[in-house]
Each structure stands twice: as structure tokens, then as C-alpha cells.
Amino acid sequence: MTEITHQQAEIILRETLAKGREMGLKPLSVVVLDAGGHPKAFLREDGASPGRFEIARGKAYGAVMLGMGGRAQMARAEAQAYFMAAVNGAYGGKVIPVPGGLLVKDGDTVIGAVGVTGDTSDNDAEAGIAGIEAAGLTPEP
Template identity: 45%
Template sequence: MLQLDIASKIADLVLEEGRALGVNPLTVAVLDSNGHVQVLKRDNGSNGMLRPQIAQAKAWGAVALGHGGRLLAKRAELAPAFFAALDTISHGRVAPVPGGVLIRDAEGQVVGGVGVSGDLPDNDEKCAVAAVTAAGFTPDAG
């Protein structure tokens, strides 16, 4: 189980990593293993009305499908009809792009997911991976 204080720490670490890398201001969502939002934070200047929803959709898709956003993006290219159906089934809650990262514990179990939005998807993913690692978990970006 991902504790609230750890989820908040991961979100803070994402924002710190983004600042250290000099990327655009970020929005981060940390979800538990059931896909429920535990923490949602926006850095100062993280503009765009949809940033929170994009961050949540990156994390939710990873948790719901058990794969990081990078692998989901590859699968979406190979099976566009399936992902179009998945969009309908999930009510638009899946964003199959880099920036959605699973959080795995020492035993390899998924304890949550983190989604980041605000910069290029590769940079969003870098910040999520660095934060999950710094918090003592194993990131799974796909």
C-alpha cells in the first residue's frame, strides 16, 4: 500500500526534478494501486486547464493496464482500434504516452502510479522515474 506521506513525497520529488532539469512547470498526480488519486500538485506556472486530467490519465492508464506509458504508447500504435475502444470503455481516462509510470515495491508489486504533464512526454517520464527511484521504489515506465 502506498502511504499518503510517500505519495506526497513522490509528487514533491517530481516537481524538484523538473526544476533541476529546467523543464516547463509540471503537474503531477500520484495514484494508489486502485487508481484513486492520493496527491495532485501543480508547480507554479503549470498552465493549461487540462494538465491535472492529463497527469491523472497517464497514471491511471498505467495502473489500470499494468504497464508504463511508454509501453502503452507502443501498443496503441500496433492496436489503434483496441485503444479507441479502451478510450470509450474507460471514459477517456487512459493516456497511452510516456509520463505514466508504475510504482513497484521491493517485491515487484504495483503499489501505485505517477503521471506527469507539462513538458515533452520524455521529460515528464524522466521526472517521474527519478522521483520514484529517489523515494526508494522501482519505477516501471514500460
């Protein structure tokens, strides 16, 4: 079974933050989860608010548990609010269905998820996409 490695997680963290600096974003926080939704790695930049871990994890958790990136989750929440409310209840309120939650794939296999927070959700997603691609993996925003 393919899984996200510690080395890949480190690359994702480093390159996501580098992309955020290149874009001039506010301080970011980034979490990498394995395919079971468990944290593999996390970084919070200096100046990022302390609650950002839970937001980053919520974005990534929704992606890996639902098998869809944050953009698709947000569209689903807008179209089927009751469904997403029920899902969030089933997962103990841990799902944050907005951009910045990204599935991580190796080929067609989901091996984890990344959650990025700190700037606008779309900017968070853009930075995360760069990090995932730098690790040689495929993002699904």
C-alpha cells in the same frame, strides 16, 4: 496488502518537481494514484496550465489500469490502435497512453501509478522516474 503511503506520495511529488527544476523543464503537474486508480496526492506548479490535472491523471490511470507504463501503452497504441481505442472507451476516455504515466512497484507488487505532465512526454517520464526512485520504489515507464 501493500499500498502507496501518503509519505511516499509526498516524496514522489517533491522529488519529481525538483528533478523538473534541475532539468529546466516547463512547470509540471504530478499526480499519484493508488492501485485502484484513485488520487492519493497532486501538485501543480505555479505557471502550469489549469487542465494539467486531467492529463496527469489520464497518464497515471492508463498505467495502473492496464498494468503497463506510458511507453508500453504508446507502443501498444501504435501497433494496435483499435485495442487502445476500445480500452479508452471502456474507461470513459480517461486513458492517455504516452510517456509520463508510470507504474509504481514495491518489489513485484504494483502499488499505484504516477502521472507527470507539463513538458515533453519523455521529459515528464524522466522527472517522474526520479521521484519514484527517491521514495525507494520502482518505476515502470
